[in-house]
Amino acid sequence: MTRGDWEHALVAIFRDALAIELESVHVDVIDSGILDSLALVTLLFEVEQRMGIEVPLEQLDLDDLRTVASMAGVFGRLSEQAA
Secondary structure, three states, X not given: OOHHHHHHHHHHHHHHHHOOOOOOOOOOOOOOXXXXXXXXXXXXXXXHHHHOOOOOXXXXXXXXXXXXXXXXXXXXXXXXXXX
8 A cells, every 4th residue: 555545544544433534634633632542542443453454552652643644654664564
């Protein structure tokens, strides 16, 4: 999957699983308060279920999860490593 594919998939997860419409893939979802701890757990669960990857929490940094664009890079790398 390309980075754009990941961004599209993540926007769909935000919309479908979290009922959140994002203005941009560059919105800081943490500082803006869009993504709270429960939504973060749901997001990670949905990524694992829908995308078929394991997201090791010990390898994540909060800055990796600030925007859909940054998430797409991290999850894309995890997917490539798993392949």
